[in-house]
Amino acid sequence: MLQDEGGVAVVSGASSGFGERIAQVLSRQGYSVVALARRADRLKALAEQDPRGAILPVAVDVRDRKSLERALGELPPDFRDISVLINNAGLSRGLSPVQSGSADCWREMIDTNISGLLNLSGLLLPQLVSRRSGHVVNIGSIAASYPYLGGNVYSATKAFVHQLSLNMRVDLHGTGVRVTCVSPGMAKTEFAEVRYDGDVERANALYEGIEPLTADDVAEAVSWCLAQPTRVNVNMIELMPSDQHFGLGFAGSRSSRSGGADAA
Ligand code: 8X3
Numbered sequence: 001m002l003q004d005e006g007g008v009a010v011v012s013g014a015s016s017g018f019g020e021r022i023a024q025v026l027s028r029q030g031y032s033v034v035a036l037a038r039r040a041d042r043l044k045a046l047a048e049q050d051p052r053g054a055i056l057p058v059a060v061d062v063r064d065r066k067s068l069e070r071a072l073g074e075l076p077p078d079f080r081d082i083s084v085l086i087n088n089a090g091l092s093r094g095l096s097p098v099q100s101g102s103a104d105c106w107r108e109m110i111d112t113n114i115s116g117l118l119n120l121s122g123l124l125l126p127q128l129v130s131r132r133s134g135h136v137v138n139i140g141s142i143a144a145s146y147p148y149l150g151g152n153v154y155s156a157t158k159a160f161v162h163q164l165s166l167n168m169r170v171d172l173h174g175t176g177v178r179v180t181c182v183s184p185g186m187a188k189t190e191f192a193e194v195r196y197d198g199d200v201e202r203a204n205a206l207y208e209g210i211e212p213l214t215a216d217d218v219a220e221a222v223s224w225c226l227a228q229p230t231r232v233n234v235n236m237i238e239l240m241p242s243d244q245h246f247g248l249g250f251a252g253s254r255s256s257r258s259g260g261a262d263a264a
Contacts, residue, residue: 008082010034010072012062012120013089015042017189018139021215022086025223027054034079036060036071036120037089062089062116069123083134084226085124087117090139090157092195095150106153113157121168125177132176133230137222138165140183142240148247154195158183162236169235178233180225185240186248187213210243210250 009026013019015037023033023046033055035043043057056079060071090113093105117138128134143151144158165181172179192203217239225234243250 006030006032007084008032008034008079009084009086010036010082010120010124011086011088012036012116014046015039017191018184018187018215018218019086019088020046021219022088022222023055024050025216025219026084026086026226027052029223029227031084032056032079034058034075034082036062036068062120063111065119065123068119072123081131082124082127083131085120085128085134085136086139086222087120087136087161088139089113089116089120090141090161092143092154092191094197095195097150098152101152109153109157113154114160117161117164125172128177129172129175134177135180135226136165136168136172136177137180137182137225138168139218140165140181140236142183142185142238142244142246144183145238146246148249151247165236169233176230178230180222180234181236182218182221182225183236183238184213184218184221185238185244186210187215187218187241189215210241212241212243213239 009031011019011023011026011033014023014035019037023035026033027050031054035046035055036058037043038059038061040057040059043059047055047057056076058071060067062068091109093108094102096102121136138161140161141158143155144162147155162181162183165179169179188207192206193200196202221237221239225237228234
């Protein structure tokens with residue numbers, strides 16, 4: 001049996017990068033997509049450019065559980081029968097070693113990568129369970145599995161996502177709801193810019209001489225997981241650029257681009 005394509009998918013962090021591309025690919029796959037993010041203008045453009053007109057922009061912050069609950073409660077009828085949840089919203093702030101890290105950066109990563117994911121999952125899982133079918137895809141990171149200098153709190157939040165995905169799978173066993181964790185390595189999105197607090201030059205330097213993953217690579221992996229017959233649960237997919245080995249190690253002249261102790 002195939003997953004009920006043509007259903008409704010919720011994608012968090014849909015205003016850019018992986019989330020934006022996942023929303024587009026899922027629309028192409030036949031889903032109606034509820035696109036969540038903070039930046040209303042970016043979501044509006046995403047919805048307007050969708051060839052099927054199947055993307056609903058919902059400007060909300062996943063960290064704010066009350067607003068999220070309100071926004072989901074106000075979805076128009078065509079977008080209410082949600083069968084797919086893509087927990088993509090997440091970010092990294094800084095690459096300082098833990099001994100000189102910023103508590104504000106830590107808090108922002110924990111609030112978004114952990115609490116935001118829990119808020120959205122907590123609000124939507126009962127619905128998926130009651131319809132006895134569905135699929136949750138959590139976007140993890142290779143940083144969860146392979147330590148690198150300055151990764152510390154970001155990596156730990158993603159390790160939470162990996163472990164929660166396994167536990168969700170156990171808790172949801174028998175409900176008809178599948179759970180997958182897609183774990184990408186370095187990709188060319190706004191991720192590095194955010195990590196370096198808007199320093200575009202520094203972010204671009206990270207990609208010099210290597211070919212990073214694209215948002216499309218990740219979106220296609222998500223789409224493939226969803227499209228498997230319902231008897232198949234893809235537990236985890238890890239993908240890296242061919243140029244990356246583990247952590248922030250790269251083929252080529254420089255063995256590591258972790259940023260080290262000088263990193264913001
Ligand atoms: C981010 C992937 O390789 O930049 O989730 O740490 S990496």
